[in-house]
Amino acid sequence: MSKIQIPLGPQHPALKEPENFMLVLDGEQIVDATVNLGYNHRGVEKAAENRNYIQDIYLIERICGICSHSHVSCYINAVEEIAKAEVPQRAKAIRTLVAELERVHSHLLWLGVAAFELGYDTLFMYTWRDREQVLDCLEMISGNRVHYGINTIGGVRRDITKEQAEEILKKIKFLHERTSYYVGVVTEEPTFLARTQNVGKLPKDVALELNAVGPTARASGVDIDVRRDEPYFIYDQLDFKVITHNTEDVFGRAVVRVLETIESYKMIEQILKNLPEGPISVKVPWKIGPGEAVFRYEAPRGEDIHYVKANGTEYPERVKVRAPTLANFQSIPYCLKNGYLADAIITIAAIDPCMSCTDRAVVYDYKTGKKEVFDWEGLRKYSIEFYKKKGVSFK
Amino acid sequence: MSDIIKEEELVKELKEKFGAVIENASITRKTRVWIDVNSDKALEVMRFLKTKGYYHLSTITGFDEGEKLGAIYHITDHKTLVNIKLRTSKTNPVLKSVLEVYPVATSYERELEDLFGIKIEGLPEGRNYPLPEGFPKGVHPLRKEVKLEELNKMLDEKCAKEE
Amino acid sequence: MDTIMPLLYIAVFPGFVFLGAYATLIQWIDRKVTAVMQNRVGPPIYQPIADFIKLISKEVVIPDNADEILFKSIPYIALASIITTIFMIPVWGTPMVSFEGDIVVIVYLLTIPTVTFFLAGWSSTSPYSTIGSMRVMTQLFGYEVPLFLSFAGCAIIAQSWSVYKISEYFTQNPLMILVNIPGFIVALLASQGKLERVPFDTPHAKNEIVGGQFTEYSGRLLGIFLLAIDIEMVVLAALINAVFLGGLHNISGFFGFAIFIIKTLVVCLILTLFKVLMARVRVDQMVKFSWKYLVPVAVIQILIDLYIRLKF
Numbered sequence: 071m072s073k074i075q076i077p078l079g080p081q082h083p084a085l086k087e088p089e090n091f092m093l094v095l096d097g098e099q100i101v102d103a104t105v106n107l108g109y110n111h112r113g114v115e116k117a118a119e120n121r122n123y124i125q126d127i128y129l130i131e132r133i134c135g136i137c138s139h140s141h142v143s144c145y146i147n148a149v150e151e152i153a154k155a156e157v158p159q160r161a162k163a164i165r166t167l168v169a170e171l172e173r174v175h176s177h178l179l180w181l182g183v184a185a186f187e188l189g190y191d192t193l194f195m196y197t198w199r200d201r202e203q204v205l206d207c208l209e210m211i212s213g214n215r216v217h218y219g220i221n222t223i224g225g226v227r228r229d230i231t232k233e234q235a236e237e238i239l240k241k242i243k244f245l246h247e248r249t250s251y252y253v254g255v256v257t258e259e260p261t262f263l264a265r266t267q268n269v270g271k272l273p274k275d276v277a278l279e280l281n282a283v284g285p286t287a288r289a290s291g292v293d294i295d296v297r298r299d300e301p302y303f304i305y306d307q308l309d310f311k312v313i314t315h316n317t318e319d320v321f322g323r324a325v326v327r328v329l330e331t332i333e334s335y336k337m338i339e340q341i342l343k344n345l346p347e348g349p350i351s352v353k354v355p356w357k358i359g360p361g362e363a364v365f366r367y368e369a370p371r372g373e374d375i376h377y378v379k380a381n382g383t384e385y386p387e388r389v390k391v392r393a394p395t396l397a398n399f400q401s402i403p404y405c406l407k408n409g410y411l412a413d414a415i416i417t418i419a420a421i422d423p424c425m426s427c428t429d430r431a432v433v434y435d436y437k438t439g440k441k442e443v444f445d446w447e448g449l450r451k452y453s454i455e456f457y458k459k460k461g462v463s464f465k
Numbered sequence: 466m467s468d469i470i471k472e473e474e475l476v477k478e479l480k481e482k483f484g485a486v487i488e489n490a491s492i493t494r495k496t497r498v499w500i501d502v503n504s505d506k507a508l509e510v511m512r513f514l515k516t517k518g519y520y521h522l523s524t525i526t527g528f529d530e531g532e533k534l535g536a537i538y539h540i541t542d543h544k545t546l547v548n549i550k551l552r553t554s555k556t557n558p559v560l561k562s563v564l565e566v567y568p569v570a571t572s573y574e575r576e577l578e579d580l581f582g583i584k585i586e587g588l589p590e591g592r593n594y595p596l597p598e599g600f601p602k603g604v605h606p607l608r609k610e611v612k613l614e615e616l617n618k619m620l621d622e623k624c625a626k627e628e
Numbered sequence: 629m630d631t632i633m634p635l636l637y638i639a640v641f642p643g644f645v646f647l648g649a650y651a652t653l654i655q656w657i658d659r660k661v662t663a664v665m666q667n668r669v670g671p672p673i674y675q676p677i678a679d680f681i682k683l684i685s686k687e688v689v690i691p692d693n694a695d696e697i698l699f700k701s702i703p704y705i706a707l708a709s710i711i712t713t714i715f716m717i718p719v720w721g722t723p724m725v726s727f728e729g730d731i732v733v734i735v736y737l738l739t740i741p742t743v744t745f746f747l748a749g750w751s752s753t754s755p756y757s758t759i760g761s762m763r764v765m766t767q768l769f770g771y772e773v774p775l776f777l778s779f780a781g782c783a784i785i786a787q788s789w790s791v792y793k794i795s796e797y798f799t800q801n802p803l804m805i806l807v808n809i810p811g812f813i814v815a816l817l818a819s820q821g822k823l824e825r826v827p828f829d830t831p832h833a834k835n836e837i838v839g840g841q842f843t844e845y846s847g848r849l850l851g852i853f854l855l856a857i858d859i860e861m862v863v864l865a866a867l868i869n870a871v872f873l874g875g876l877h878n879i880s881g882f883f884g885f886a887i888f889i890i891k892t893l894v895v896c897l898i899l900t901l902f903k904v905l906m907a908r909v910r911v912d913q914m915v916k917f918s919w920k921y922l923v924p925v926a927v928i929q930i931l932i933d934l935y936i937r938l939k940f
Contacts (some may be wrong), residue, residue, distance in 0.1 A: 076755050076837075097762070098911065107572065111595035115580075116606050120613045151494070188824050188834045189908025195666035244481055261827050261907040262827045281521050281569045299543045300496055364497070364548060366523070375539060377526045392524035392573075400569045411759065412910040415835045 073101065078414065080109050082164035087230045091402075091418065095411055099136070103406040103414075106401055118389040123149055123223055123358060126386065133215050133391060136179065139165075139172045140369035141376070141391065148303060148378040149223055151363040155354045159304070161225035166303040167341045168220050170334045171238075174245065177331045179251060179417075180253045180339035180419075182361045184324060187415045188265050193255060210234055225351025235342045246335045249328065256324050266321035270405040273318055280401040282371020283394050285330065288314045289322035297345045298370035308337050320413075320420045321384060341342040369394050443455045472474045472498050472545060475517075483510060496545050504551040504560060510542065511549070511566045518542040522563070525573035527581040534558045534583055540567075553583060562587035577619075580607040634724075642719040644711055648682035650889075652676040654865075657893070658900050665904045676858070678753030683851030691844050693753040702744045702751070703845075703852035709740035710860050717866045718792055719888055721880035726792040734774055734791065734867060738822070738920040741860060742768050745824075745831065748853070749841030760832045760840030763831040763911045764824075769829070770918035777926035778811040778818065782871045784932040791867070795875025807872060807936060811929040814922050816895070819864045820902050820912065823857065827906040828914050837899060861899070 074095045080088035088109035094102040106319045114133055118126045130145045131138045143165055150157060178201040185193035205215045211230060212218035220226050256262060272282065277290035287294055295312040297305045313329045315322035357379025372394030381387040405417045469492050476490045476498060487510070488501040499543065506587055523539040523546070535552040549562050553560055562585045563570050574585045575594040582605035582617070601623065637643055655676040663670025690699055713734045714726040739859035742764060749761025764860040783789050785804055798805055832840030839845075842853060869875060869891045876884035909917065 073754050073757065076759070083838060098759075106592055107594040109563075110495065110591065111597070112608065114612075114617075116613060122544065185907065187827060189833060189835070190906070191662075191826070192666050192904050193907075195668060199667050236479065259907070261909055264909055264913055265907055278520055279568065281523075292542045296543075300546075316666070319540075362499075363493070364526075364537075364546065366541070366546065375523045377524075377539070379528065388526070388528050390524070390526040396572060397569070400572070410910055410912070412830060412833065412836050 072314045076411070078418075086420075090094060091406070091407065091414070093411065093414060098410050098412065099245060099415060100406050100411060102408050103403045107396075107399065115389055115391060119386060122356070125219060125385060126389065127223070128217075130389075130391070131219065135216055136176050137172065137369040137371065137374070137393075138217045139168050139220070139270040140182065140367055140374050142392070143169060143303075144365050144367035144369075144374050144376040144390065145378065145391075146221050146223060147367070147377050148365040149265050149380070151365065152378065152380045153223070153354050155224050155352055157225055158349045158352060159193070160229075160348045161387065162303045163231060163341055163345055164211075164226045164228075164350065164450040165221065166305065166308070167230070167238075167338060168208065168218055169303070170337050170341070171204055171211075172210050172218075173370045174331050174334045174338075175201055176326045177198065177334075178204065178249075180327055180370075181256070181324070184320075184416060184419050185262075188262065190259075190262060193252075193262075196248075197252065200245060203245055207238045207241055208434055217382040221287045222351060223348070224354040229350050229352070230345065230454045235345065237344055241337065242335050242338050248334065249331050249335070251390065253325075253328050253332070256321075256328050263321065263417065265316070265413070266324055267319060268408060269317050269320045269413045270400055272405050277318075277401065280404065281397055282401045283322055283374075283397045284369070284399065285326045287397050288312070289326045290318045291316045294365050294373075296373055298364060298431055302365075302367065304341070310337050317377055320416055323420045334353060357382060358384070359387075387392060467486060468495050472496070474624070475545065475547070476500070479510065479513075482513065486510065491518075498545060498571050499549045499550070500547065501550045501552070504553060507538075507549065508560055508561060510564060511538070511563055511609065514540055514547060515566055519547060520544075521568040522570055522573070525570065525577060527577045529555075529581065529582065531555075531609065534582065536560060536577055536581075538563065558583040560585055563586065581605050582608065586622060599627075637724055638711075639716070640712050642724075647711060647714060647731075647859045647862060648721075648855060651855065651862045652680065654862055654893070655858045658861075658896060661897065661900050662904055676911035680851050680855060683854070686847040686850050688849055689755065689844075689856045690846035691752055692805065694844065695751050698747065700756070700849065703849045703856065706741040706744040707852055707856040708861070709737050709744075710856050710863055712736045714861050714866065716791055717863070717870050717876045718884075719866065719923050721876070722886050723792055726790055729789045731779055731789050731791050731794070731871070735779065736927050738860070738863070738867075739768075741856060742822070746840050748845065749831075751839075752784065754844050754845035756837040756839065757841050757843045759837050760831045760843065764841055766786070766911050767821055767824070767828065767831060767914055768788075770915040771818040771922075774814050774918055774922035774926045775822065777930060778815040779871055781811045781926065781929040781933045782808055784930060785937055787937070791870050795870045796878060798872075798874035799814050799877045802874060804936075805872065807932065808872055808929065810925050812868070812927070814877075814900055814926045815868055815872065816902070817922060818886060818918070819868065820899060822864065823861050823899070825899065826903045827909045829908055830911040830914065833908055861896065862892065864894040865899075 076093045078091040078093055079085045080090045090106040090109070092104045092106070093100050114129065121129055127142055127146065131142045133141045178197050182194045182197035182201070185197065197348055208218060209215045209233060212220045212228060220228060227444060272290045274288070274291045277287050279293050282290065282292065283294070291314055293312060293314050298312050310333045313326050313333060345436055360382045362377070362379040364375065364377040368437050374394050375392045377388070377390040378386055379388040406414055409417060470494045476492065479487050479500065483506065486503045486506040490500045492498055508511065519540045519542045521541045521543060523541055525541065526537040528535050528537065528578050532555055534553045534555050536552060538549040540547045540549065551560060557593065562574055564587060574588050575591065576590070577583045578585055579593060579596045579609055604611065632812070639645065655673065656673050660670040686700050690696055716726065716730045716734055717723055746761045746764045749757035749764065782794055785807065786794040788794055788797065812919060832842060842850060866888070873891055876887050879887060
């Protein structure tokens with residue numbers, strides 16, 4: 071049979087963001103794959119040069135909808151290094167807490183997406199329902215579900231009260247139980263195993279050569295984790311394991327992510343039980359530098375790296391962002407080759423490319439011209455009422 | 466400072482081996498080594514670093530210093546981050562591709578070509594990245610002389626013309 | 629009168645209208661049960677009908693490269709062949725048509741929709757639908773043999789190749805139903821493949837090849853196709869009920885019909901359970917699974933049936 075070329079994207083039901091893969095197929099088998107990126111270039115780096123350091127926090131937070139805290143923390147650490155700011159311990163602890171909650175939310179989201187790509191809708195619905203718990207935690211701490219805006223140069227913007235800490239611990243306990251159940255699903259469900267084992271193989275030497283990062287690398291047995299190798303925040307005071315797996319396939323990546331989530335729960339408990347007292351931020355002057363710094367950060371998807379150059383004014387001279395997904399994209403063509411078309415999607419999804427989601431909606435009333443901003447509860451109530459009128463009742 | 470022994474040793478070793486090629490070596494803090502390298506010998510330095518275990522090219526950052534363009538290669542063994550700075554003239558910016566040492570550099574080098582207009586010798590022909598295909602030729606948005614307002618105006622006009 | 633009655637059979641009961649209505653109900657139950665099990669709310673009861681009406685009222689787009697006559701006629705062929713089978717399956721009393729060997733006819737008629745799915749994908753000429761139709765055909769070789777073998781087991785034990793006589797036999801010897809449980813499970817799994825539902829829904833796996841063989845179909849033609857698939861589920865449930873579970877237990881009239889409804893609902897619920905519990909497998913894994921597990925079990929079932937037939 072002749073070879074067929076199949077475009078996967080930029081618009082495709084399985085891709086959450088515009089990216090393009092050209093797959094050359096021989097029957098069901100993929101003989102060649104090329105990755106085309108750049109559909110999402112928004113010029114963030116140029117825009118960052120034209121805003122001051124505080125404005126850049128909110129700009130950089132919007133690079134990604136999932137690891138927003140990772141990007142900001144990475145940027146802010148670089149800026150603080152140039153400004154030589156001593157961030158208080160309590161602020162560092164809160165940043166770590168948000169970072170780990172974000173990791174939980176990102177990994178649960180990934181598990182749901184992966185299950186969806188495998189046609190396993192039930193697991194998808196279950197994980198996304200449970201993910202609401204951690205989003206509620208984040209909203210309680212920061213006031214936002216996705217773009218937390220908790221960081222500021224020199225510390226954090228909001229403190230955590232005792233009640234909040236207890237509430238988070240309660241939710242984390244529930245999530246811990248649920249995630250233990252998902253560990254069972256991921257490692258035992260026969261159809262899940264059939265679809266993930268020996269799929270998208272990335273041997274250790276290739277992973278090293280292609281500079282894979284994060285869970286993708288760790289599932290190939292590469293023992294790297296910036297949190298341990300180059301501790302930032304308060305990770306040097308926390309007790310956690312770096313999860314690696316030696317199956318080198320999609321199954322390994324799933325196991326690494328699920329077990330990492332459980333490690334994150336343990337870390338969150340440790341942080342909340344030993345939250346240091348003290349102020350949550352220090353003052354940092356508007357004008358920073360001159361100087362340059364580069365910071366590595368372990369985002370949920372892997373090593374995130376930011377370079378900041380300051381020139382003594384309130385605007386940065388240069389901000390460079392390298393998100394983990396770009397590093398991992400190098401290994402995708404290798405993983406796809408000689409695989410099946412049916413496995414292409416899960417192989418791509420296994421490195422966890424980014425996607426965005428949103429919480430608050432602004433409703434514009436055309437008749438009165440009035441803008442009404444809903445909060446989460448209000449939106450929930452509104453939707454329940456809306457469907458009640460249509461005859462659908464929620465219990 | 467006793468906690469930067471490893472970094473100091475690395476700098477010493479590099480200086481012994483390459484001599485004047487290495488300029489302005491500095492250690493800003495633990496795990497951060499900055500060196501300026503004469504761009505002709507950069508590949509040899511990188512090849513040497515790779516044999517020392519610095520196998521991971523995190524990214525390449527381009528920069529514009531006014532008269533000079535340049536690139537910083539962030540290379541790490543996951544313990545220490547070595548930042549190698551190369552410079553080239555603005556009138557005829559050329560850098561050698563590092564693909565033979567770090568095969569993952571393709572997209573980073575393409576970024577340098579698109580955003581800074583640095584010609585990379587030895588980079589295979591390919592699609593634009595990250596700029597879109599119809600982006601005006603010869604405009605490299607991250608160069609300092611490209612002002613944001615002018616860029617926006619130019620792109621708006623282009624869009625209006627296409628419509 | 630003689631001409632009107634058969635027409636009514638075909639058009640109203642147990643033909644087009646009844647099947648269409650029952651199929652939409654089954655589809656709603658399938659969706660609702662799935663939703664409840666997945667912790668969702670699920671659609672209101674009129675949703676399948678609303679979907680169908682929406683599709684019927686939309687524009688039909690035909691690809692430039694497609695063979696127009698083939699492209700347009702395929703959905704109707706699929707629908708017609710599926711509806712034809714119901715006249716040989718007991719729904720209300722005895723079936724309209726019943727003769728020795730009608731089970732073979734039914735199996736052949738049920739293969740026609742699969743072939744039309746293949747033609748649908750092939751005639752649309754888009755790469756996604758081409759791959760979808762390739763998968764349809766590959767999958768056909770997986771489930772068709774075990775499905776037919778499992779029916780053959782029942783036919784052997786009942787010493788008849790007529791659906792109605794098989795169901796009569798099981799009504800008289802209800803214990804024999806238990807002998808055929810492995811075959812029953814094989815038939816359920818194989819029909820999941822025939823219906824292209826999770827875990828065997830590779831031909832139109834939306835994450836991989838968008839709409840599979842139906843990618844280029846739209847509007848009325850797609851509506852007819854989807855209705856045909858829904859009706860196929862009812863027909864398969866009715867057939868499994870008649871062949872394995874003793875059909876209507878020789879009760880004619882309303883109570884027999886009630887038994888039909890209850891038992892087909894149970895079969896459909898089991899199929900829904902399969903759908904909720906599993907992830908989608910790859911097409912080669914599906915074929916391997918069929919030949920490694922389903923076919924041997926079905927063959928062993930036939931051997932057991934033969935042994936019982938000769939001994940007792």
